[in-house]
Amino acid sequence: MKRSLFGRLWPNVTAVVLFIGFVFPVYWMFATAFKPTGDIISEDPVWFPTDITFEHFEKATGVDHFWTYVTNSLIVTLCAVGLALVVALAGSFALARMRFKGRRGFVIGFMMAQMAPWEVMIIAMYMIVRDASMLNSLVPLTVFYMMMILPFTILTLRGFVAAVPRDLEEAAMVDGCTRAQAFRKVILPLLAPGLMSTSLFGFITAWNELPLVLVLNKEAEAQTLPLWLSSFQTAFGNDWGATMAASSLFAVPILLLFVFLQRRAVSGLTAGAVKG
Numbered sequence: 286m287k288r289s290l291f292g293r294l295w296p297n298v299t300a301v302v303l304f305i306g307f308v309f310p311v312y313w314m315f316a317t318a319f320k321p322t323g324d325i326i327s328e329d330p331v332w333f334p335t336d337i338t339f340e341h342f343e344k345a346t347g348v349d350h351f352w353t354y355v356t357n358s359l360i361v362t363l364c365a366v367g368l369a370l371v372v373a374l375a376g377s378f379a380l381a382r383m384r385f386k387g388r389r390g391f392v393i394g395f396m397m398a399q400m401a402p403w404e405v406m407i408i409a410m411y412m413i414v415r416d417a418s419m420l421n422s423l424v425p426l427t428v429f430y431m432m433m434i435l436p437f438t439i440l441t442l443r444g445f446v447a448a449v450p451r452d453l454e455e456a457a458m459v460d461g462c463t464r465a466q467a468f469r470k471v472i473l474p475l476l477a478p479g480l481m482s483t484s485l486f487g488f489i490t491a492w493n494e495l496p497l498v499l500v501l502n503k504e505a506e507a508q509t510l511p512l513w514l515s516s517f518q519t520a521f522g523n524d525w526g527a528t529m530a531a532s533s534l535f536a537v538p539i540l541l542l543f544v545f546l547q548r549r550a551v552s553g554l555t556a557g558a559v560k561g
Contacts, residue, residue: 314536317529318342325525341526345534348516350505358492358509361423365430366487369438370480372431377442378468382451392440399436403429404496411500421507429497434487441486445479446472481546489539510535 317325321338324331345351379385380392414425449472457467495511502508514531517524 311536314529315533317525318533320526322526325529341530342534344524344527345517345531348513350508351513353506354508354510354513357423357507358511361426361430361509362488362491364427365434365491366484368427368431369435369487370484373435373438373442373483374473374476376439377446378472380439380443381446392443395436395440399440403433407496407500410497414501421502421504423507425501426498426509430491430494433494434483434490437486438483441483442476442479445476449475485543485546488542492539 316332316334318341319337319339320331320334321336321340324334324336380388410425410429414420414422417425419425453471453475454464454467457471458464462470493511494509498509498512514528514535517527517531
């Protein structure tokens with residue numbers, strides 16, 4: 286009886302401990318953003334902010350070129366994710382449904398590209414962009430971000446495409462659909478969970494990326510939000526209030542995107558599977 290109770294209890298206790306461990310830094314970031322400066326630098330930690338202030342958010346959003354950073358980040362991230370999904374849909378379908386020479390090596394190549402650290406190629410990327418006279422441009426960032434998330438996107442969507450029964454596709458083709466129409470009307474709706482998960486991964490990767498924009502885009506008009514986060518470090522130290530406020534604002538789009546995609550992942554699991 287005791288062993289059975291322990292067996293049911295310890296997974297729940299472990300889950301609660303892990304949940305607190307992961308959630309507490311996020312809570313502390315948001316809580317610090319609303320604390321007065323005196324509470325932030327106090328030796329005794331203030332666990333729950335009582336005197337809520339918005340001065341740190343005003344300072345964070347009052348930085349020069351703030352809205353330029355926001356616009357650039359949205360443009361680069363959304364374009365990179367969109368392009369990666371378009372290319373990955375075609376690539377994953379080819380890998381899952383078609384048999385061609387070198388297919389296994391192609392998959393291994395994508396796995397190696399996914400494991401390779403992109404930082405070691407920054408110098409080569411810089412030289413390519415410099416020789417093309419495209420420094421301080423959003424186009425190279427979009428292309429490189431797409432390349433970063435493309436291997437994972439293709440490999441993930443390949444599994445989702447392979448999980449769709451061929452019978453559904455063949456039935457649509459018997460009814461008069463071409464292969465492209467069968468893919469669009471039958472397979473694509475069933476890939477909704479995979480598209481959402483890969484979109485979330487791609488968005489987080491491109492949204493958080495710093496080294497490339499730091500090297501390629503020196504002008505403020507072509508920079509993105511990750512560089513904005515580093516603007517609150519001065520010779521006199523860190524402005525922790527503004528830093529936490531900026532970090533909170535930076536994390537909000539990712540949290541909202543996760544909530545939006547998580548709520549719709551299950552609903553798209555069988556969409557389009559029933560013939561109308």
